Amino acid sequence: MYVVQSEEMLAKIDGVTPCRYGAPTVLVVAFDKNNVFTYPGGKRDSGVEDATIVATHMILAASDEGVDSCWINFFDPDKMAEAIELPENEEILMLLDLGYAAEGAGPLPNHSSRKPLAETVSYL
Numbered sequence: 352m353y354v355v356q357s358e359e360m361l362a363k364i365d366g367v368t369p370c371r372y373g374a375p376t377v378l379v380v381a382f383d384k385n386n387v388f389t390y391p392g393g394k395r396d397s398g399v400e401d402a403t404i405v406a407t408h409m410i411l412a413a414s415d416e417g418v419d420s421c422w423i424n425f426f427d428p429d430k431m432a433e434a435i436e437l438p439e440n441e442e443i444l445m446l447l448d449l450g451y452a453a454e455g456a457g458p459l460p461n462h463s464s465r466k467p468l469a470e471t472v473s474y475l
């Protein structure tokens with residue numbers, strides 16, 4: 352996890368994604384590719400999942416503190432890694448903008464719409 356707050360590094364992030372939206376703090380959630388659990392079968396490992404658990408808890412913790420956030424993946428991961436000088440052994444999962452939503456900002460129209468359970472859940 353990296354915390355980006357300096358004007359210099361925030362500007363570098365702005366060079367790779369248009370999605371900071373002026374947030375004064377950006378978390379970069381990354382994981383060590385050499386420190387993951389490989390699942391039976393050997394085709395998958397836990398890196399993305401481990402980092403996703405961290406990211407989602409950061410969103411909830413921020414919300415508890417009254418801080419808004421936005422999950423950001425709209426960037427070329429190689430360019431972002433270069434911009435923040437990420438070590439070779441690490442992979443970025445996502446960036447998390449932290450700040451306060453603009454006055455009048457609200458969720459997207461489909462924020463609270465729900466598909467019928469039958470479309471998304473199957474009983475085996």
Ligand SMILES: Cc1cc2nc3c(=O)[nH]c(=O)nc-3n(C[C@H](O)[C@H](O)[C@H](O)COP(=O)(O)O)c2cc1C
Pocket residue numbers: 370421422423424425426457458459460461462463
């Ligand atoms: C995997 C993932 C990647 C996302 N990447 C971006 C992004 O790059 N830029 C952005 O503005 N929002 C991004 N979002 C945030 C979505 O826009 C946000 O979750 C969506 O607006 C739903 O929020 P709402 O239900 O509160 O409206 C991403 C969300 C997810 C789950």
